[in-house]
Each structure stands twice: as structure tokens, then as C-alpha cells.
Amino acid sequence: MTIVLKKKQLTFLQRIYVIEILKGMMITLRHLVKNMIFQSKIMTVQWPEQRKLIPAVHRSEHRLMLREDNSIRCTACMLCQTVCPAHCIHIEAAEGETPEKEKYPEKFTIDLLRCVYCGYCVEACPCDAIRMDTGKLVEAYYKREDFIKDINYLKKNHPAGSSPISEGIY
Numbered sequence: 001m002t003i004v005l006k007k008k009q010l011t012f013l014q015r016i017y018v019i020e021i022l023k024g025m026m027i028t029l030r031h032l033v034k035n036m037i038f039q040s041k042i043m044t045v046q047w048p049e050q051r052k053l054i055p056a057v058h059r060s061e062h063r064l065m066l067r068e069d070n071s072i073r074c075t076a077c078m079l080c081q082t083v084c085p086a087h088c089i090h091i092e093a094a095e096g097e098t099p100e101k102e103k104y105p106e107k108f109t110i111d112l113l114r115c116v117y118c119g120y121c122v123e124a125c126p127c128d129a130i131r132m133d134t135g136k137l138v139e140a141y142y143k144r145e146d147f148i149k150d151i152n153y154l155k156k157n158h159p160a161g162s163s164p165i166s167e168g169i170y
């Protein structure tokens with residue numbers, strides 16, 4: 001069955017658009033004046049001067065946790081790299097010097113352009129070595145390479161006031 005939609009007939013004044021354009025401009029003007037008078041009620045956020053509070057459970061940029069001796073907590077087990085659905089984690093393992101630290105990551109990069117912020121890497125990590133609680137949203141860069149964060153960046157990417165040390169047996 002076909003449905004035939006009736007086209008609405010426009011009046012002469014509607015067809016010349018002048019009145020409609022003026023009506024549209026009046027709406028814009030009304031909002032402009034209202035926003036200028038009641039600035040505290042404006043719905044938009046004046047970013048970057050104003051920033052919205054990010055909830056504690058929000059998954060933001062990654063950071064790599066440290067042990068008490070400031071060595072990297074990651075044991076290069078590759079679980080996060082394996083579970084990552086976007087294949088954006090790349091780890092190169094090296095042999096540790098003591099039996100307690102059998103392996104450690106020589107290279108650890110995350111491509112933030114590919115990351116979908118699912119948090120699987122954090123969930124998969126058996127030793128709390130990676131977290132996504134920095135509260136940092138991805139910055140805008142001009143070059144693709146700038147979105148690839150290396151181990152040095154991730155080791156230092158701790159939000160102010162938080163400890164980079166994670167307690168535990170690993």
C-alpha cells in the first residue's frame with residue numbers, strides 16, 4: 001500500500017520568505033538578549049575557561065602505576081594487549097634482573113586515536129598496573145603520532161593529588 005503525503009500549500013507571504021526570515025531572526029535575538037541578561041542560566045559551558053566536573057567513575061586517559069620502589073608495576077603479562085578490542089596497546093617485554101621481577105615492559109604504547117575507552121585493559125590487569133582515572137580527556141593534536149602515548153608519558157600521567165604507587169603483592 002502506498003501512502004501519498006499531501007504537500008502543504010504555502011501562502012504568498014510564506015513563499016517570499018521575508019516574514020519567515022524575520023521570525024527566525026527574532027527568535028535568535030530573543031535568545032541572545034535572554035542569555036546576556038541571565039548569564040548564569042546559560043546551558044553551554046565556556047570551555048576551556050570553564051570545565052565540567054568529571055565523575056570519579058569516568059574512564060579517561062590511562063596511567064601506569066608504580067611500586068613503592070618507583071619501578072613500573074606492569075609485569076608485561078600482555079593480558080591488556082590481548083583483551084583490547086581496538087588493538088591499540090603495544091607492549092615489548094624485557095627480562096627482569098631479579099626473580100621477583102621476571103619481566104617488565106621495555107615499551108608500552110597506547111594509541112589514543114584507536115582506543116574506544118572500554119576499560120577492558122584495566123579490568124584484565126591482574127596487578128592494578130594500569131588505571132583510567134586521570135580525569136584527563138584526550139587533547140586535540142595536529143599530528144597522528146602525538147596521540148600515541150609511550151611508557152614515559154603513561155608513567156607520569158598521574159592526576160594532581162593522587163598517588164602513583166599502587167599497593168599489593170606484585
Ligand code: SF4
Nearest residue numbers: 084115116118119121
Ligand atoms: S580502554 Fe579499551 S580500547 Fe582503550 S586501550 Fe583499554 S582495552 Fe583498549
Ligand code: SF4
Nearest residue numbers: 074075077078080125
Ligand atoms: S598493564 Fe597489567 S595486564 Fe597489561 S601487561 Fe601490564 S600487568 Fe599485564
